[in-house]
Amino acid sequence: MTEKTTAGLVADIFATMESRVIPEGVDGITANYGYIITGPGGGQWTVCVADGRVTVVEDLVTPDVTTTCANDDWIAITLGKLDGMTAFSSGKLKVTGDMGLLVAAAGFFEKYQPPLAEITVADIFATMESRVNPDGVQGITANCGYRITGDNGGEWTVCVADGKVTVLAGIKDPDVTTTCADTDWIAITLGKLDGMTAFSSGKLKVTGNLDILSTAARFFKKYSPPSAGPEEAPEELIVLKQVLSIPQTFATGPVMGHFLNALKEKRILANQCPECQRLQIPPREVCAECVVRCKEFVQIGPEGIISTPDVAYYASPDPLTGETRETPYCSCHFLLDGCKDHETMWHELKASDIPRAERGVRVRPVWNDTLTGSVTDIKYFEIIDD
């Protein structure tokens, strides 16, 4: 737990005690319970129980028993993540005075619910500079204005220049201005509302240069809302978080290697079965149908037509960075010039061409500036305008 997420939590635990009293739990008990909570957000409190009533005082007042522990441990005990007895026997929790009184104390209060996190539009904009995705803003110079309406709203300008992002209050010389309601903007930021859908349904209005916005989705790393404390789980239902990852070095072999190397020269290769004459893209060692080696390479495309387009609306996060690719994206089978039937190549269609993605439309590859011998040397295919 970070300090940010637990700040104020200890005080809140004591402040809410009076409202959480279980009458049967305190029935017949009269005692003062002192607490010394150390660490940031800590302090001293006394829980005074008398005649079935509980009063919490922010100080040590003639305690019959005093418990001393660290802020994080106290939060964990309150949330049921750390067993009080275990904490005591391991020395995390120290007790002076009449220890017997503590046995009853576990039944005094209803379970503590940490306050829910509040996500504000201001926080989304305030954290943008720290969430910049260097690849996403590379080569872009633009001012994007945002007019967020509603109680939680405001006006901001995100200025992108030379790979740097500055967020200013107010609308300043925008190239494009987006207007939307505060609740919708939060939903879009959290990935609960798709920006494209919001735009087409009119929830999000844009004036100025629309093309800039299609790149804006990549400006920032994912927004993480502030959290008001750890989530609870019943004791037996613990979940373990582990990331499985083994760095790999993949050999390409001579066939895949030849295909990938050709991409560095902006050439797309298929290989041809000597028996059935079928082209295979990507080229593989043998014809998948005839199981014979395919040694002949044929250059295809680079232009062609859309054979089957599809739009994907989700993307799986990278397990190590948590980042997801831009969505929606157009997953397409292209039939490149020189190919027939099912001899298609899979790649992506440029996002801004999605509304025009139809079978038979002519396309050409758009290559990255730096070619590395990877299938992503082709940035995407784009529709050729007549």
Added chain:
Amino acid sequence: MARKVGICAVAQTTFQRNKWDQRFQNMGLEVLESLREQTGVDFSEKKGIGMSISCSDDVFDARTISDNGLTDLLGGHFGCEEKVAQEGIQALYYGLAAIQSGHVDVVLLLGHCKESQGQSRNMVGHLAFDPFYTRPVGLDYCVSAGLQAQAYGKRSGITDEHLARIVVRAREKAAKNPHQPDTERVTMEEVLASKFLADPIRELHAYPVSDGSVGMILAAEERVHEFTDTPVWITGVGNSMDNFFLGDRDLAANTALKAAAKRAYDRAGIIDPQSAFDLVELSDQYAYQLPMWMEGLGLCNEAGGAKWVEEQGFDTDQVNLSGGMLGGNPLLLGGFVRAAEAALQLKGEAGTRQVDKAKTALAHGVMGPAGQFHSVVTLERD
């Protein structure tokens, strides 16, 4: 046993520390082409390969359903394809069952493994353990083998010198095996001075990292002679799975191996295993396993492993003339290669490592932590 099944041909690539220039499809293709050339078999619907059984591991290949990467080679195009995600010697068991059942007559077996692809083989072995208890406390295959080596070594009186002798001899044999071109001979002193991995296991006691592929063609008795003049018959098979949790087992007891061996011997009608085999191929992932598995198989006396090493039993009993796994075969393929090596011997095609007039053989495979799962196959020629 029911319908008789013969091994018609075996093929293997070289096993090397890092085949950086080949993806696994390239290695597999080399094996497939050799098998087809030796037997003339094809993928035709009526007379050809009726079932392909691949052996690969999703984590080693870093892809879910790893056999998909091989379907081009396996005639997976509308063919019948099965996968063994286990020690590859199990593919032989599957193929045997498919033929004995009358389901098919001809079976292709093809296994591959690239231990060099991941940053560390131990990271793969680590993932074989459960995430709740055994992973967080640092178990992997090597560390669990260390526990077993302690337990077995104490019971059978195995010393550091015994282990060094096993390694020196394994490297000596591997150096003569053309499929092990990367082998470096080592001296007793070098082994004894080698770094500890998991006491008493030293670096040189562990099977070297390697990449390679191995395959076989099996056929029913009535069709074997379409493909070979020197078939090797599978006379017995047996396997046995021990508890996964090491704490549930007596690590020195060889319980699973004894059960697997008994099943194979019963099927083959073998009463005295010590006199039954002209040669033996064992999966020795770590040096201590060679005498331990010999004991478990009943091929040397119970608790007699140390004496067996001292008397160079590995030479008199013709054990691991290929160099064994210590010569360098990857996990998954160790037992599969053992069966292939035994078959080569019985076919009379083992070259400089050939045992004169060999007629019967035993091949053994092992998988899982500290010898959890054992497979035993007995072979014979006419």
